[in-house]
Amino acid sequence: MKRFLIYILLPLIILVLGICIGVFIRDFPRFSMNYNVKITEIISLLLTLGIGVFIPLIVKKLIEDRRSFKNNLIEEVSSFNKITNTINDRLTTIHSSGKLTRQDKDGFVLLFEIADEEFNQLCDFLKENSNSEIQNYIDELQIKYMEFWKTLTGSEVTKSSLRKLNDETYKKAAHQHVSMKTITRKIKVGINKM
Amino acid sequence: MEIKDTLVIAKEFGDTAGARDYEDGDFSGREFYDKFLKDRFVKARDGGYKLLIDLDGFWGWPSSFVSGSFGFLSMKYGSDLVLKHIDFKSDKNPLKITKAIYEIENPTAK
Numbered sequence: 001m002k003r004f005l006i007y008i009l010l011p012l013i014i015l016v017l018g019i020c021i022g023v024f025i026r027d028f029p030r031f032s033m034n035y036n037v038k039i040t041e042i043i044s045l046l047l048t049l050g051i052g053v054f055i056p057l058i059v060k061k062l063i064e065d066r067r068s069f070k071n072n073l074i075e076e077v078s079s080f081n082k083i084t085n086t087i088n089d090r091l092t093t094i095h096s097s098g099k100l101t102r103q104d105k106d107g108f109v110l111l112f113e114i115a116d117e118e119f120n121q122l123c124d125f126l127k128e129n130s131n132s133e134i135q136n137y138i139d140e141l142q143i144k145y146m147e148f149w150k151t152l153t154g155s156e157v158t159k160s161s162l163r164k165l166n167d168e169t170y171k172k173a174a175h176q177h178v179s180m181k182t183i184t185r186k187i188k189v190g191i192n193k194m
Numbered sequence: 195m196e197i198k199d200t201l202v203i204a205k206e207f208g209d210t211a212g213a214r215d216y217e218d219g220d221f222s223g224r225e226f227y228d229k230f231l232k233d234r235f236v237k238a239r240d241g242g243y244k245l246l247i248d249l250d251g252f253w254g255w256p257s258s259f260v261s262g263s264f265g266f267l268s269m270k271y272g273s274d275l276v277l278k279h280i281d282f283k284s285d286k287n288p289l290k291i292t293k294a295i296y297e298i299e300n301p302t303a304k
Contacts, residue, residue, distance in 0.1 A: 109255075113287075149293065154257040158258040
């Protein structure tokens, strides 16, 4: 029985199926190969391939490069934020301690030397690589930064007779720090919009 | 206006800035004003030339020092005249120039 199935019935079924498929597709339009290809068709094919393959790759790379460039600019802004945060933390510590020493005063001068370098670098990067909206924010930031510097390295802090950071100076500097942070946030948003 | 004199602070005065007044310690802004800045500025004004202040190599730039020297000069002679006869050079930290000009334009008495 098994032999009958394998050697007779199965080949018969395959034969009948083949005939049926043959009958079914015999009237389909037949394909023919034309070996005379026009040059315009080759160009068209290459262009289609170019659009389909290369353009997505190039666009993707451009988008990634742009993102990485923006991230670098944002990182520069964050570096400046970091040093001004350090100054502000130092300010809070000194104010809470109720003491203002010679070292504390020199410490502010040192921190502003470092912050100056960060600010110079930030300006250099953004002047070359940003738009007028960000330039305006940079000018605003510079004014606020100068006020912050003037408060913390001015006579109301560096005067030799001063042994304690007074509340007014602390509040003024803390407020100037917040204003700088607000501007740097706007710069970051501006960079992302570029 | 031509630059005919250059004051290199780090060489002539000292390499570190102090605070504002004499009582605040050595290398104060007032000391710099009295011993170097005032006479050189007056000569530049009378001679009709510019004095170049070279800030390179000078460490620290506290507002109190700038106020005690350039701010004081500005209060005495007026910011326009000071800026007419003084130029700054700071290759390493250009922000120091902006800060000095800021103090000259907005001098504070104390």
